[in-house]
Amino acid sequence: MRAVLDHVGIAVKDLGAALAFYRDALGLEIEAPEEVAAQRVRAHFIPVGETKDWGAGAPGVKLELLEATAPDSAIAKYVERRGPGLHHITLRVDDIEAALAQLKARGTKLVDEVPRAGAEHGLVAFIHPSSAHGVLVELKQGADRPPAADQQRPASSAISRYTLGDLELISLFDGFLRLDGGAMFGVVPKALWARHATPDEKNRIQLAMRPLVVRGARTMIIDAGLGGKEDRKFHEIYGVDRSRNLDHTLAEAGLTRDDIDIVLATHLHFDHAGGFTERDASGRVRPSFPRAQYVVRRGEWEDARHTNERNRASYLADSFVPLAEAGVLQLVDDDQTIMPGVKVRRTGGHTMHHQMAIIESGGRTAAFVADLVPTTAHLADPWIMGFDLYPMDTLASKKTFFKEAIEKDMLVFFEHDPAVAAGHIREEQGKRRIVPAQSRS
Numbered sequence: 001m002r003a004v005l006d007h008v009g010i011a012v013k014d015l016g017a018a019l020a021f022y023r024d025a026l027g028l029e030i031e032a033p034e035e036v037a038a039q040r041v042r043a044h045f046i047p048v049g050e051t052k053d054w055g056a057g058a059p060g061v062k063l064e065l066l067e068a069t070a071p072d073s074a075i076a077k078y079v080e081r082r083g084p085g086l087h088h089i090t091l092r093v094d095d096i097e098a099a100l101a102q103l104k105a106r107g108t109k110l111v112d113e114v115p116r117a118g119a120e121h122g123l124v125a126f127i128h129p130s131s132a133h134g135v136l137v138e139l140k141q142g143a144d145r146p147p148a149a150d151q152q153r154p155a156s157s158a159i160s161r162y163t164l165g166d167l168e169l170i171s172l173f174d175g176f177l178r179l180d181g182g183a184m185f186g187v188v189p190k191a192l193w194a195r196h197a198t199p200d201e202k203n204r205i206q207l208a209m210r211p212l213v214v215r216g217a218r219t220m221i222i223d224a225g226l227g228g229k230e231d232r233k234f235h236e237i238y239g240v241d242r243s244r245n246l247d248h249t250l251a252e253a254g255l256t257r258d259d260i261d262i263v264l265a266t267h268l269h270f271d272h273a274g275g276f277t278e279r280d281a282s283g284r285v286r287p288s289f290p291r292a293q294y295v296v297r298r299g300e301w302e303d304a305r306h307t308n309e310r311n312r313a314s315y316l317a318d319s320f321v322p323l324a325e326a327g328v329l330q331l332v333d334d335d336q337t338i339m340p341g342v343k344v345r346r347t348g349g350h351t352m353h354h355q356m357a358i359i360e361s362g363g364r365t366a367a368f369v370a371d372l373v374p375t376t377a378h379l380a381d382p383w384i385m386g387f388d389l390y391p392m393d394t395l396a397s398k399k400t401f402f403k404e405a406i407e408k409d410m411l412v413f414f415e416h417d418p419a420v421a422a423g424h425i426r427e428e429q430g431k432r433r434i435v436p437a438q439s440r441s
């Protein structure tokens with residue numbers, strides 16, 4: 001039998017006091033509590049495993065604070081009899097039934113001869129302390145876990161909806177693409193970034209394309225993904241998977257392309273502006289939102305029209321030149337309101353005129369940050385893309401933005417995160433993390 005330490009259970013009398021120590025004094029992160037109804041206990045897990053502390057459900061050793069939810073719970077009785085303290089240790093086994101059979105055959109005294117439901121969707125069984133030299137030992141067979149190399153949240157192609165004051169925000173999806181992991185994290189060593197994003201055999205990491213719809217007095221879409229004009233070779237180089245794309249997710253949101261009044265560009269890179277145009281039956285490229293005005297920052301337009309050796313591969317003229325030809329292009333010179341509640345703000349950095357959208361309604365604020373913070377793995381200041389033309393400007397913009405985002409508790413949209421469409425940023429001891437926002441159902 002192979003058994004590895006899973007967690008150490010601590011019986012708690014006063015949860016507030018326990019949190020004051022474990023969370024506040026030690027600075028540990030507490031996961032959302034989990035109720036184990038059968039045992040009338042609430043479990044608060046605290047990841048303390050080395051280098052494995054980046055997400056709920058990730059393997060790694062944890063502490064478990066156990067709080068009784070009823071006076072007749074075993075934990076309540078334990079605390080009453082012996083005071084709060086170390087309660088049990090939990091060893092994870094692959095096959096709990098086999099483990100119990102083996103122990104039984106050797107005369108081990110078991111509390112549970114048959115496994116029962118435990119926290120974290122696992123099966124558990126206790127061994128009596130008299131057989132374990134005074135320690136209550138819990139065996140646990142975990143719920144099916146992702147393979148060890150892939151400890152991130154699962155990729156998602158789902159749409160999500162949020163209400164912000166009078167506005168409705170709908171995060172759409174135009175497929176996945178794969179970009180070089182090194183290029184996505186700039187000066188950060190692979191030994192660090194590979195913990196957050198597992199590279200494929202070509203060293204590429206998976207990214208999503210998530211345009212955002214804002215519905216208010218008018219209906220706006222911010223960026224539009226890659227679109228459908230690129231050929232197979234392009235799809236192979238960038239690992240594009242558009243088997244689920246903007247057409248599907250617009251329909252799921254109850255929208256058609258005719259509903260869009262305004263298309264707003266954060267910048268004109270192909271993974272943001274490709275979907276601005278489409279090829280018609282005759283092979284001609286035309287705007288893909290037939291009724292919309294397309295809003296582009298003038299400096300970005302100029303740069304995209306006059307590329308150089310460094311930025312050329314990122315711009316595909318077919319995604320934006322036809323907008324000018326069709327007379328639907330509206331160039332804006334500076335930060336301003338594009339529709340009630342939606343302002344653009346230049347961030348620079350990624351490109352000289354890269355802009356984000358700040359959305360405000362009913363006293364709440366959201367931000368669509370595009371390539372300023374492409375994924376939730378880019379929350380730390382120096383985690384800046386190698387693609388960025390002016391990384392020091394990105395750094396300055398990130399610092400300013402995060403300060404404001406935390407102060408205003410902004411709902412932040414991550415256009416390229418493979419799993420998390422939006423969330424709120426928390427900062428503790430200088431370390432930022434994301435609390436994913438729950439989609440309105």
Ligand SMILES: [Zn+2]
Binds near residue numbers: 267269350371
């Ligand atoms: Zn870009």
Ligand SMILES: [Zn+2]
Binds near residue numbers: 269271374
């Ligand atoms: Zn991008």
